[in-house]
Amino acid sequence: MTDTDGEALKRRAAALLEEDRDRVHRRTDRFFAALLIGQWVCAIALAAIYSPYAWEGKTRAIHVHVYAAILLGGVINALPIFLAWARPGAAVTRYVIASAQMLWSALLIHLMGGRIETHFHVFGSLAFLSFYRDWKVIIPATVVVAGDHFVRGMLWPESVYGIANPEWWRFLEHAFWVVFEDTFLLLACFAISRDMEQRALVQAEVEAIGQREQKKSAALDVALQQLRTSQETLVRTEKLAAVGQLAASVGHELRNPLFAIRNANTFVTKRLDGNADPKVTQFLQLMERELGVCSKIIADLLDFARERAPNAQPCPLRPLVDEAISLVPASKVKVVNAIPEDLPVPSLDKDQFRQIIINLVQNAVEAMPAERGGEVKVVAEGGGDKPWRISVVDDGPGMPSDVIERVFEPLFTTKTKGTGLGLAIVSNMVKAHRGVIRVDSSLGRGSRFDIELPAT
Amino acid sequence: MEEAIENGVAAPRLSRGLVAILIAAWMLVVCGSFVMLWRYKSTPGAAGAKSDWPHASHLARSEDRATLVLFAHPYCPCTRASLEQLSRIMARVGGRVDAKVLFSEIADEDPKTSELWKKVEAIPGLVPLVDRDGMEAAAFGAKTSGHVVLFDRSGRGLYSGGITSARGHEGDNPGAQRVVALIATGVADRDTAPIFGCALKDD
Numbered sequence: 001m002t003d004t005d006g007e008a009l010k011r012r013a014a015a016l017l018e019e020d021r022d023r024v025h026r027r028t029d030r031f032f033a034a035l036l037i038g039q040w041v042c043a044i045a046l047a048a049i050y051s052p053y054a055w056e057g058k059t060r061a062i063h064v065h066v067y068a069a070i071l072l073g074g075v076i077n078a079l080p081i082f083l084a085w086a087r088p089g090a091a092v093t094r095y096v097i098a099s100a101q102m103l104w105s106a107l108l109i110h111l112m113g114g115r116i117e118t119h120f121h122v123f124g125s126l127a128f129l130s131f132y133r134d135w136k137v138i139i140p141a142t143v144v145v146a147g148d149h150f151v152r153g154m155l156w157p158e159s160v161y162g163i164a165n166p167e168w169w170r171f172l173e174h175a176f177w178v179v180f181e182d183t184f185l186l187l188a189c190f191a192i193s194r195d196m197e198q199r200a201l202v203q204a205e206v207e208a209i210g211q212r213e214q215k216k217s218a219a220l221d222v223a224l225q226q227l228r229t230s231q232e233t234l235v236r237t238e239k240l241a242a243v244g245q246l247a248a249s250v251g252h253e254l255r256n257p258l259f260a261i262r263n264a265n266t267f268v269t270k271r272l273d274g275n276a277d278p279k280v281t282q283f284l285q286l287m288e289r290e291l292g293v294c295s296k297i298i299a300d301l302l303d304f305a306r307e308r309a310p311n312a313q314p315c316p317l318r319p320l321v322d323e324a325i326s327l328v329p330a331s332k333v334k335v336v337n338a339i340p341e342d343l344p345v346p347s348l349d350k351d352q353f354r355q356i357i358i359n360l361v362q363n364a365v366e367a368m369p370a371e372r373g374g375e376v377k378v379v380a381e382g383g384g385d386k387p388w389r390i391s392v393v394d395d396g397p398g399m400p401s402d403v404i405e406r407v408f409e410p411l412f413t414t415k416t417k418g419t420g421l422g423l424a425i426v427s428n429m430v431k432a433h434r435g436v437i438r439v440d441s442s443l444g445r446g447s448r449f450d451i452e453l454p455a456t
Numbered sequence: 457m458e459e460a461i462e463n464g465v466a467a468p469r470l471s472r473g474l475v476a477i478l479i480a481a482w483m484l485v486v487c488g489s490f491v492m493l494w495r496y497k498s499t500p501g502a503a504g505a506k507s508d509w510p511h512a513s514h515l516a517r518s519e520d521r522a523t524l525v526l527f528a529h530p531y532c533p534c535t536r537a538s539l540e541q542l543s544r545i546m547a548r549v550g551g552r553v554d555a556k557v558l559f560s561e562i563a564d565e566d567p568k569t570s571e572l573w574k575k576v577e578a579i580p581g582l583v584p585l586v587d588r589d590g591m592e593a594a595a596f597g598a599k600t601s602g603h604v605v606l607f608d609r610s611g612r613g614l615y616s617g618g619i620t621s622a623r624g625h626e627g628d629n630p631g632a633q634r635v636v637a638l639i640a641t642g643v644a645d646r647d648t649a650p651i652f653g654c655a656l657k658d659d
Contacts, residue, residue: 050533051533051534051624052533053531053533054532054533054534054654055529055531055532055562055601055654055655056654056655056658057529057560057562057655057656057657057658058562058563058658059658060531063533064493064496064497065533065624068489068493071489072486072489072490072493075482075485075486075489076486078482079478079479079482082478083475086468086469086470087470087475092475092479096479096482103486103490106490107490110493110497110625113533113534113536113537113540113624113625113626114537114621114622114625114626114627115626116626116627152494155494156494156498156621156622161628
């Protein structure tokens, strides 16, 4: 465990201790509020039963004890019960409660005619106050008892000591027995407090261990997820490699027959030269178009399967982009080459990068809704110490997040007529240039493909 | 004074100053109330002066030991403490004194049915009696419940006063100590003490 961990543990233990103490204080406040009310009710009942009337011959009147029980008892209770409700758990609340509890001892002793048995209320109350587990609470309680004895000892000594002229230190003797009990209560409070501290520390340690285990578990989950993803990627890559080899083999085998068919088709078209039935001419044009699609599919398959290492050479970007744009079939979409004239010349594989630009631009153009035009812009920056950034930006419909996640996956396509290899080829070629490609797109706001290449 | 929610009920948020003022006011009212209670409890009733055995009395006086008479109102709660003190006196010097408790008559109520009468009956050596029309109280000059008069075997007055320290307050006190001393030795520092109890008769 580091010093920082140790400090954090101590802070957590202190917070837990504080919470525990607050809970105990609030609970004990409620307990004493109930006890104070109970004592009040008992005192009224006691006065009403024990000394209901004061007599003057045959005339009777409600005894002062009854009024004292109702009014003085009510006054004693008013503030502590109010504070127990308004400021539960506060130190001042328990000090006032402690004082009130000891004042109840004095009142009950009065109401019970000074019976010696009632004096045990003092010692019982002190014991109850230790429920707070706060040694400081014992102090105001003791001060009230000692103060009561001191003042009454001065003004009305018989009521306390039973003699008219006691020694000046007699109140100390009474206070001593209270302090005698206090000593054990204080020791008990300290012991309980130490136990609470120890418990808070143990709880903090348990929490810390739990958190560490949780972190380990989370890391393990992440590792497992990565492993699972890697396994899936590996399986997919192996499958793709197998499919790629097969596709390359098939494509290679199909290329020559296709070439022959196209030549034958061209020859037949030229020989007929407009003299054939219009239906025949229409079918010949259809054959030529579909043969072109087949050639494109085979070319894509072969490009994806080959993964040729780039042959990097200085290659001006602007003319390369112009060339690529010229190879994209014309449409309503405006394609803009916004690469600065004075952009430094990067070093890259011209053929591969032409293919990259063609694929990205064509992808953007095909994504545009047929009913409206749009704009696709190719921009670039970098050179010198700065890395290269070539971006293809369109104002098309954009892509949802689930499409963005899979957009570079081989064979993934959202088009009705697509191989799903165009962007996968782009991604492979960019990686071969030690670059990265990112896509930023949102529905209705277009898409942006950024290729970043290291500075040359 | 803002409000905060505590236990689902809006509780006022008190400033320290306000709490200090509340505590000060509370202590003032509580202390004032206790002082008033003490003053009530320590205010003695009317007392008669010590005298020798009155000729007008029809009570039998002991010739071989001291005679003690306590006058009691049958329903005075303060007199419960006086009887408790008398019980303690009897426990210490009961064999040397002939003690009687005279209960005054209150309208149609029979003093013999009162709790205090039964308490006296339960104390060994004490004899409860009814003071018809308050004649004995008048003869002995007793006006307050709890008034004790003590005489030697010759009828000489030794003590006239109370035996509690306050109204209805049990516990050792100078009056009880003097009565014990006078019965035991015939000597005490004083021959009286304040009497705390209800008036035996209407003014």
